[in-house]
Amino acid sequence: MKLAVYSHAACHAHDPGPGHPESPSRIVAVMQALEDPACLPIHRIEAQRATREQLERVHTPAHIDTVLGATPASGYRYLDADTVVSTGSVEAALRAAGAVCQAVDAVMSGGSQRAFCAVRPPGHHATASVAMGFCLFNNIAVGAAQALLVHGIERVAIVDFDVHHGNGTADIFAADARVLYTSTHQSPLYPGTGARSQHGVGNLLHEPLPAGARSDQFRAAYETRILPALDAFAPQLLMISAGFDAHRLDPLANLDLETEDFAWVSRQLLAIAEKHCSGRVISSLEGGYSLTALRESTMAHINALSGS
Known part of the structure; x- marks a missing residue:
């Protein structure tokens, strides 16, 4: 079965402005990876919109109203x-959330069995x-709530x-023991959270890495x-927040990870x-701001999830 890849042309139209690192060129780089002959075959599917009901499972009504009402007549509006x-x-x-x-x-x-x-x-x-942090709705959290509340998943x-x-x-x-959240991330670095001492109800596992950490420390x-x-x-x-900004080029x-590290961790998770x-895995794109690293790492991740 081909890996299902969900996207939408609207993801190109989100424009944070000149010089912003979370630029439309990022999704172009991802699509270039998917179209590369070295990328294993995929099944493309147009993403639907998230409903208000889906968003309200993890976001407050006030937050949803703020985001939905933030569209400027022209130009840009800064939420932070x-x-x-x-x-x-x-x-x-x-x-994206949908x-x-x-x-x-x-x-x-x-x-399908796996999706990106x-x-x-x-x-x-x-x-x-x-x-905050370039993010409007928490896509992976909205999806996890869909699994818990619609499909009766317990873990x-x-x-x-x-x-x-x-x-x-x-x-x-x-505070939700049905969800295990694990994270490797550089520390100190934005947003300044994710200490090992932050355990939730025993369901948060944080592995902060120092600046300069390489493949051996990550693995x-x-x-x-x-x-x-x-x-x-x-x-x-199993759901993945797939950010590729730990790459040495970012x-x-x-951090000093190589493209192969993302293939390696994807295979371990699979x-x-x-x-x-x-084999049920859903991965969603997060960060990655070197276009070269983003193209390479996306392809490595996709091919690993496809079984290569």
């Missing part, structure tokens, strides 16, 4: 110093009530290897703590999924 909305942003955000819900429905119904959501804006910094694991800690995801699920974090924790949790669905951080949840 980094998080910018233009005329195409709300549609992109609805499609893509993950749609992927969950397909995977849980047996329509090639969407932007990213989501893992958005808390229940605040848009969802979310693995976040973006270089920045997914504070929004951790905050949303900190050791998975081999010694994260993979054993995932194995013990025995998820019924301009916004200082093995966990094969053991515990019939």
Whole structure:
């Protein structure tokens, strides 16, 4: 079965303005990877919009109203110093969150086994009530709630290897033992959260890495703590916040991972999924701001999820 890839043209139309790192060129780079002859065959699916009901499972009504009402007549509106909305942003955000819900429905119904959501804006910094860190809605959290509340899943694991800690995801699920959230991230670095001491109700596992950390430290974090924790949790669905900004080429951080590290971690996670949840994996794009690294790493991730 081909890997299902969910995206939408609206994800190109979210424009945070000149010089902003979360630019439309990112989704262009991802699509270039998907069209490369070295990329294994995929099944493309147009992403639907998230519904208000789906968003309200993890976001406050006030937050949803703020985002939906933020569209400027022209130009840009700043929700904070980094998080910018233009005329195409709300549609992109609805499609991004909707893509993950749609992927969950397909995977849980047996329509596909694994999925990648090639969407932007990213989501893992958005808390229940605040848009931040380039993120409007928390795409992976909205999708996890879809799995829990619509499909009756009792254990969802979310693995976040973006270089920045997914504070929004951790905050949303900190008191929900049905969700295991694990993260490797550079520390200190924005947003300043994700300490090892932050455990939630025993369902948050943080592995901060120092600036300059390389493949051996990244892989050791998975081999010694994260993979054993995932194995013990025995998820019924495994979800990935796939940020590729821990790559050594990325301009916004200082980890020194190689493209092959993303292929390696994807294969390890797939093995966990094969053991515990019939191979069910849903991955959603987060960060990655070197276009070269983003193209290469996306292809490595896609091919690993496709079984190569």
